[in-house]
Ligand SMILES: O=P(O)(O)O[C@@H]1[C@@H](OP(=O)(O)O)[C@H](OP(=O)(O)O)[C@H](O)[C@H](OP(=O)(O)O)[C@H]1OP(=O)(O)O
């Protein structure tokens with residue numbers, strides 16, 4: 001990219017989250033990722049540069065190691081003409097969702113990250129003229145605690161995503177509760193994965209987006225977004241899944257297309273050979289892993305059929321979901337167990353503030369930082385070193401819980417043997433695909449007290465409102481079902 005000759009008209013708005021905004025180049029397969037800040041909290045150019053460089057280093061030295069070479073794209077920090085950034089900011093402003101405008105794009109530093117456009121197939125520098133479908137999933141995951149330190153009985157039975165849902169609907173972030181449960185997606189069981197993906201398609205929230213040729217065609221900006229329309233989605237997807245078939249429109253066609261999409265995405269999620277060292281993080285004889293959440297409609301339906309635990313095939317070790325799950329499991333203590341250790345580090349830093357650098361709280365995220373993450377011992381010897389290791393592991397685990405997976409699919413040309421990428425079959429076509437991870441920014445040390453408070457608030461809210469409501473209807477339910485102990489709430 002020639003940073004000297006930048007023209008804002010060659011870039012278009014692509015998307016944004018809470019902390020960054022992304023624009024994509026119209027012809028080339030690159031995006032620029034800018035940081036966003038609240039209007040009152042501007043950072044100096046040096047701070048922005050350091051922040052972006054930390055993101056690159058963390059991706060390169062930590063996440064690439066865990067998740068594998070092919071799925072992590074570190075990008076590079078670029079310095080852009082300030083005039084270009086200002087013009088670009090004006091150009092895209094009208095396309096930004098209102099709910100994201102509480103923060104402004106950083107137009108002062110001139111720094112941004114330049115990354116490959118993951119909504120396109122990787123390996124090509126220029127946009128291909130083949131049609132491209134891209135599915136972005138933010139799977140999230142927090143475990144059902146069975147032997148962890150959580151004191152909340154509730155957390156042992158209901159997966160975090162589900163109890164957060166009640167809070168998000170109550171605060172107006174989303175209109176309705178999602179049936180999606182991360183434990184279904186991470187189960188490795190095809191039936192449960194199909195259920196999870198269909199639930200995401202019904203209620204996308206910020207967990208699912210679909211792009212066609214780089215344009216967002218499905219996804220939900222905020223609670224004001226119109227309800228998802230599967231017929232419209234099927235109309236977009238039909239040429240991909242039924243290219244030469246005269247499948248008529250209507251509900252039958254919609255169902256067939258959605259079924260194909262769900263099957264192909266499941267196959268891709270279960271595929272993978274890219275090496276990564278996340279497997280090395282395996283701990284103890286009985287590793288924690290996804291089971292069934294009591295709030296998941298899939299889990300409830302299993303229990304109605306008299307099955308208490310699902311036939312769980314488990315995720316294949318090479319697949320990206322397995323690797324992200326292993327990184328999420330670096331959080332051995334959950335926030336309740338972690339918080340006293342965070343306080344120990346805090347007390348030490350209050351006494352010796354100059355040590356912050358040596359402890360690598362704000363980087364550098366180098367090889368030494370990565371090596372310390374591999375220490376999975378849980379025996380607390382009362383030292384700051386032990387507390388620090390757990391704090392850093394928690395931050396990395398939280399990052400893996402909040403990342404997104406991008407799956408790009410492109411119909412194979414006639415001669416599929418010439419494909420250099422992996423290929424996934426659907427019933428009427430074949431797709432070359434790539435799978436990548438994005439949003440691998442290490443969660444800040446300062447977010448730990450926020451997580452601690454949020455956890456307490458959500459559990460309180462859930463127990464007071466949802467469980468209380470359930471208790472009120474319990475007598476009727478008790479008559480309906482023998483296994484009353486499993487009933488927690490209505491979703
Ligand atoms: O705090 P939470 O649990 O609401 O999670 C935030 C996400 O909300 P969600 O749970 O997906 O609705 C939130 O997602 P949205 O921006 O709301 O789509 C961000 O991912 C946020 O991360 P960061 O602060 O930008 O690094 C996430 O913050 P942290 O992961 O830093 O807590």
Ligand SMILES: Nc1ncnc2c1ncn2[C@@H]1O[C@H](COP(=O)(O)OP(=O)(O)OP(=O)(O)O)[C@@H](O)[C@H]1O
Pocket residue numbers: 014015016017018019020021022031033115116117118119136209402404438439441
């Ligand atoms: N390299 C990329 N290629 C294509 N699209 C991208 C890329 N990076 C980000 N995006 C798009 O931009 C959106 C916002 O990016 P990102 O998730 O990194 O923002 P964020 O502010 O860090 O998110 P969050 O709110 O989850 O913390 C993504 O959801 C994705 O659609």
